[in-house]
Amino acid sequence: DTAVSQTPKYLVTQMGNDKSIKCEQNLGHDTMYWYKQDSKKFLKIMFSYNNKELIINETVPNRFSPKSPDKAHLNLHINSLELGDSAVYFCASSQNMGYNEKLFFGSGTQLSVL
Amino acid sequence: TQLLEQSPQFLSIQEGENLTVYCNSSSVFSSLQWYRQEPGEGPVLLVTVVTGGEVKKLKRLTFQFGDARKDSSLHITAAQPGDTGLYLCAGARNEKLTFGTGTRLTIIP
Numbered sequence: 001d002t003a004v005s006q007t008p009k010y011l012v013t014q015m016g017n018d019k020s021i022k023c024e025q026n027l028g029h030d031t032m033y034w035y036k037q038d039s040k041k042f043l044k045i046m047f048s049y050n051n052k053e054l055i056i057n058e059t060v061p062n063r064f065s066p067k068s069p070d071k072a073h074l075n076l077h078i079n080s081l082e083l084g085d086s087a088v089y090f091c092a093s094s095q096n097m098g099y100n101e102k103l104f105f106g107s108g109t110q111l112s113v114l
Numbered sequence: 115t116q117l118l119e120q121s122p123q124f125l126s127i128q129e130g131e132n133l134t135v136y137c138n139s140s141s142v143f144s145s146l147q148w149y150r151q152e153p154g155e156g157p158v159l160l161v162t163v164v165t166g167g168e169v170k171k172l173k174r175l176t177f178q179f180g181d182a183r184k185d186s187s188l189h190i191t192a193a194q195p196g197d198t199g200l201y202l203c204a205g206a207r208n209e210k211l212t213f214g215t216g217t218r219l220t221i222i223p
């Protein structure tokens with residue numbers, strides 16, 4: 001069983017479209033995250049949720065809207081996609097929010113905006 | 115702003131050699147983690163160091179947290195092809211994890 005699973009694995013779309021990425025964790029964790037990894041492999045946090053509540057929103061454009069229907073799911077919807085949105089998006093989870101919590105990552109969604 | 119600089123950015127060495135990867139910052143962190151990421155996969159946690167000066171060993175990998183909790187190093191002894199991957203340090207401050215710039219390691223058989 002995959003601990004953190006995200007779909008789709010690959011997403012190719014035209015500029016201006018709206019798309020969603022789904023994430024589910026079966027670890028019973030309270031905290032979930034979205035990270036963006038750029039072409040230089042730099043990994044940057046976008047959002048974190050704790051028990052369905054938004055905790056961190058790292059100056060991400062309003063076109064990105066996370067939604068957590070329950071604490072096992074954190075989806076990411078992106079409106080009006082731009083070329084600069086092309087990247088690999090990783091979902092992650094941790095037991096709690098804390099400075100030494102272990103993050104479990106999904107295998108990523110490679111988004112290509114044409 | 116890049117808070118955590120890793121060096122080298124790329125490293126390619128022969129199997130059996132030793133190597134050290136550095137993670138440096140001007141900020142103090144509550145703890146520091148090291149992850150390894152393989153192509154097409156997410157990062158996987160290797161270790162967490164919490165105390166300044168702490169040293170942790172994981173088989174052939176030795177991790178050290180700087181005394182001032184601003185830097186860390188990862189030393190690999192007798193590198194093997196299976197060590198190939200992207201190594202990321204990540205520092206925790208204010209309940210937020212900031213990742214380093216990454217070191218792409220290639221071990222040549």
